[in-house]
Amino acid sequence: MGKMTRREFMVAGARGMAVVSIPLIFKVDPLAALTGPAAGSMELSDYYQHFGVDAEVIRQVMAAALAKGGDYCDVFFEHNVSSSIGLEDNLVNQAFTNVDFGVGIRVVEGEQVGYSFTEEITPKAMKLAAKTAANIAHEGSNAPPAELKFHGTPSYYPIQTSWEDVGIDSKIPLLLKLNEKMLAGDPRVIRSQVWFQDFSSYVLIANSAGRVACDFQPMTRMFAFCTAEENGRKEENYEGIGGRRGLEYYTPERIDRIAGDAVRKTVDLFKAEPIPGGEMEVVLAPGKAGILLHEAIGHGMEADSNRRGESIFADKIGKKVAENFVTIIDDGTIPNYRGSINIDDEGYDTEKTYLVRNGILETYMHDYISSVYYKVKPTGNGRRQSFRHVPIPRMTNTYMDNGPHTPEEIVASVKQGLYAESFTNGEVNIGPGDFTFYLKSGYLIENGKLTKPVKDVNLIGNGPDVLTKIVMVGNDLKIEEGGGTCGKGGQWAPVTDGLPTAKVSAITVGGSST
């Protein structure tokens, strides 16, 4: 109910995640065009038909949007069908589905934005919404583009079987198999829960510069939750995988692996004991620990908070912020990853953006408004949760490049410290740069060796400070397969992070203080 403060946070999937979504036997097309080509091979004309519009109608809507002036406007059509299915107590006993359909209209004047949306895609309703958005502008009127020119996109998420062609009867066995594997994985396992989700989104984007683009965006995730009991003590943990993938992704090997990981990470916790917390050396395991980059630097490098002077990185472009072997990248073009996008939600090309190269802070992540403000080209980071939201600069897949060290020498270099393996959530307060990430499981390092398991402690640091304390970087980069969901300004966006094994010389770890 309350507006979020400027704290940004990320949740890497959790129990009770948002469960509004729809199974794709629903070929629901609210506007009737139902027997079109397969989603992957659709062309612009198919998208026009899908949304029941054409270039002329869109131009008329833009004319209404620019009727009171304004530098720029865009129109964003979206149709999303999603499905979640849950397994509990050995039964696939709940399904949640959602159909979401609408168009958002934005008018921009300098850094000022007028926005409105409608769930009814008729010329009349769209023009009314455009008129509301137009209220932001003050003077004169501008003409819509003379024509809309199609802007083609690469295909960063090729899939074989789209979720729209998969009935629930084909998904249920995946959950049952995963459940069976978890229960058989260890006699101490007493409960297992499985959550499966898939999404299929159609978007059509047109702007007053005369560009029109379209995209089909598939997505899936699966989570395995495990509870085990030993001598009256209970522990829980989970594992998740996913990405912009089709049905073929869920191979028997992958299901085996996620079941095995969930069980191992749960029963390992029986050996965990409370640790003495405090400042210590921390080795970040490859993969999920990339959440550190997301929180410590990623949010502070989104251009909006710099344009406003809020970010601690606002005056650090071109400056040395880390050791020479530290290179941090945001890359929306990695095939099939959760944060990948063929085109951003403003119609600009996705790219591989070097945020930090060889220790030097190089560029922010931009959307249209900030790119005009900073007089640079957009970096393809203008993203939005849905047609109900304005685009803002967001991360995609954020990771650190390989460095000069081996994982073995990194662990061996630590006398007393923490090996941080998996995380559930993180958060940053951009101004001060305080950020946290919550360790679900990891190990103590004693005399260069992993010893006791550790669990449920929060790690806290300061973004710029921690960057300077990354003292070793391994050569084993791993981008996290499942990815997470990032919250900012009241909007959610799918993202992924990655990291090679890396050592931070000092970070404050929660735990007992005696």
Place this chain on the structure above:
Amino acid sequence: MNKNEKLELAGWVIAEAKKNGADEAAVNVNNSREIEIEFRERKIEKLQESTQNGLSLAIYTKGRYSNNSTNDLRRESLGRFVAESVAMTKYLGEDPYRSLPDPKYYKGLKDIDLKNCDPGYQQVTSDQRVKMAAALEDEALSLSDRIVSCSSSFSDGMYESVKVHSNGFEGSSRSTFFSCYVDVTIKDDQGGRPNGWDWKGGRYFGDLPEPKGMARFAVDRALAKLGQTKIESGVYEMIVENRARTSLLGALQGPMSGRNLQQKNSCLEGKLGQKVFSDKLTVIDDPFIEGGFSSRLYDSDGFPARRRVLIDKGVLKEFVIDWYYSRKLGVEPTGGNISNVVFELGNRSLDEMVKDMKKGILVNGFIGGNSNSTTGDFSFGITGTLVEDGKLIKPVNEMNVSGNLLQTWSSLIEMGNDPYMYSSLRRPSMYFKDISFTGV
């Protein structure tokens, strides 16, 4: 759509669902209107206005269950939506515990005005909205030269919904909400950018306070963070200011839920009726507070609202169990949703409690962290102020507070007299002893 149109639509969807083979169905229909104005550099930075509709349909057929929602409410599309929802549901596993609630639990629905809806909502003008947001920014900017960024906003909304169950429940609700927000970022001498904010909201436009006080509060909070550092790890006394995020209180909700109890993910399993927390802790769920942020007449199962004591002087009196998990657990349902939460208050103010602290941390914000509902272990990041011999010494940040819920809530020694009114959790400031903080 007015209330009768929504009820008529819900009835039609239920009839369609049954026609397609559903045994029972539950339908919610809602619509809302929202306006948001953000202000920055003395201009409107964002103006957003929208209306939306939604419908959700829960289907129960021979123990099979699904819940489906859509924002396309045209009859033709809805007809197809219902047919496909019912068809899909037939593939799910048969769960003997899935059904609509026994209608005997619907009895006792009150017909009272909870004052959730401002009758003057339609009379609030866009000029009033803009003025409020503008004044917040103006006031804040006038208060300190250190401010490098300031923004403010005003938003409001009107929400209407109906809920109909095929076995006899029917309810409706209507509410309004207004809120405003201001935040400032200042620059310290080391290049850090501490920030401060204030948020206030209410069901009535008239509930909103003067912009001046809010701006002053946000700026003071930012200035108070100048020079913040982490301090030595150790066991400290702790006072959690009423305004701080409810991380610690929220962590109690997970283990009290029917789902976590049934799934063996609750550290409170088997502890009903026992004294497990400090006798200073009395927690009451009260859905009837006029204008309360979570006041309501019925819950998501259609059970009539009920005031209940969840924790009484440290004794766990009631779990939060909805219809489905009550059947799975073989117990009576208690109601699966918590509404407004109020506490038994103490006699002293925050300032008076702080004066008693020997060596402690006054926590004014939590950042990140999490808790484990199965074991009760938690760990959260904090910001606050070091207190020694009753005096505020210096601002602290970048520290963690960790512990176990059962132990920490047993270490509560005093509740303040200052419930926080801008939340559905009306918690006062709370004083704890022997808490583990880690920093340097």
